[in-house]
Amino acid sequence: MVRIRMKSLGRRHRPFYRICAMDARTPRDGRAIEELGHYDPMSRNPETQTVLNADRIRYWLSVGAQPSDKVAAILRRHKVTKPAPGEPWELPKPPAAETPAAAPAPAAEAPAAPTAS
Known part of the structure; x- marks a missing residue:
């Protein structure tokens, strides 16, 4: 699972954060997949x-990807996405393409009637 989290940088009394896409199992300041x-x-x-x-x-x-609570607040403030209250952050998935109903197998053709000669 991928999470969008803030990676802590800076020094004491001077915070700075990078907003990154990270694997959920990595530590807070660990390796990021992508910096956003x-x-x-x-x-x-x-x-x-x-x-x-x-x-x-x-x-x-x-x-x-699921944003952390702090990142979700920043995203709402900057109107990157605005889900309705209680809805997940995931964007709606497009409707699944309808698979056509299985067409009946073509019937075996009847042998031609013998012609009288």
Whole structure:
């Protein structure tokens, strides 16, 4: 299972986080599958405080990645996706293609009637 989590960087009293797609079994600051943006809570400029790659985040959500609670709040704040309350973060799956009903096997042709000569 893939989770979208914040990887802690920075130093003491100066936090900085990378928003990453990570395997759920990896540690918090472990190896990431892909970096999707960053969050700098100490930045005074709102435009540089959070930088997100929205297209890649939507992709990871569409394949079943689940954001952590903090990342979900950031995504809601930046309107990357906005699920209804109580709905999962996964994007709706397209309807399954209908399989055509099994066509009956062609009937064996009856042998031609013998002709009188």
